[in-house]
Amino acid sequence: MTIQWFPGHMAKARREITEKLRYVDMVFELVDARLPLSSRNPMMDDIVQQKPRLILLNKADLADPRETDKWKHYFEEKGHAALVINSHEGKGIKQIVPKCKEVLKEKRERQQAKGMKPQAIRAMVIGIPNVGKSTLMNRLVKKNIAKTGNKPGVTKGQQWLKAGNDLELLDTPGILWPKFENQAIGKKLALTGAIKDNLLHLDDLAIYGLEFFGTHYPKDIKNRYNFTDEEMELTPVDQLVLITKKRGFRDDYDRASAMFIQEVRAGMVGRYTLDRYNEMREDFND
Structure with missing residues (x-):
């Protein structure tokens, strides 16, 4: 089976994400627990660089829990914070804010030492289609979507979504998509529904x-x-x-x-x- 589907606009998408990174404290990288590596954009590390990251293995209810555990440890060994979640049912969602505070602990302590009051953590959610990005954001904001104030991103047509008192999400409608040449990755993405059925x-x-x-x-x-x-x-x-x-x-x-x-x-x-x-x-x- 040959899947020939190499979407363009990668440079534009990369530029938009890079510009938005300056407004957030960290990035939520959403991946499909059924294919934790194949559902990642291969350019992600280069794009996000040193920005703190939380990798969320979503749709864990559909994945083999033994494999999910191995992949969670894999990401942690690579120096990333990681959580296993099921945004559709809300499982694991309550762990996100505490994990964010853990990741940003040193930064927040430095801010407090300078007399700065603790602010809500600002994050951006990135993920390829069909990994559950919208479902996760709806869970976090409890569908009570609202602008949260005078933030730089708002002036650029972006919207801050308030998720409780401790978390604010930068709404980013543009989604990066992996440019894959590996046919095995293409098959995996197709089987999970990340690629339209009429393309194969x-x-x-x-x-x-x-x-x-x-x-x-x-x-x-x-x-x-x-x-x-x-x-x-x-x-x-x-x-x-x-x-x-x-x-x-x-x-x-x-x-x-x-x-x-x-x-x-x-x-x-x-x-x-x-x-x-x-x-x-x-x-x-x-």
Whole structure:
């Protein structure tokens, strides 16, 4: 499967984010817990540079908790604060402000030593499409969106969102998107819904998903589609044909593929992590 989708405007997006960084104390980098590395912009470290960062592994309810724990420790070993959250249900959200205060402890202590009163922490949320950025922001501000005062960002058409007394978020509608040339990353993003379905062949994506689950989560795929031991030995292509028949779709493989993909995305097949920590060790270059 070849996914050819290289969106432009990277330079413009990078410039906008860089300009906005001056207004915030730290950055919330939102990633999909099912693919913590593949859902990161490869230019993120270069863009954010030394600005304090909190990496939020979102959609943890859909991910393999064993893998999520490994990735959380990975980011922490790289010197980043990290939290595992589920913004849809609000799990882990209450940990964000305390973690921010922990990250900015030295800076805030210096400010207090100079006689400055503690101010609300100002943060910017960055994340690729479909990682839950809007849901997280709505959770944090409790949908009570309001400008919070005379801040530099407001004059540039940006909006500060008040999230309680301790946190203010800089609303940034422009979202950076990874320019990926690695087809494996493209498949992972596609399976989780980060890429529009009309940009690829659904049967190819379904076959990729069946192969992945058959390798890493065979019990889940067996239970979900009532596969026998013999059927588990079939190729992913033959399994897709079998699912099509089992669901009464006759020869409509596209319909069966779409159904399978949606069930994977919804967590109906089981919790899964596409970025396998042990398998990606050799790719770590940062």
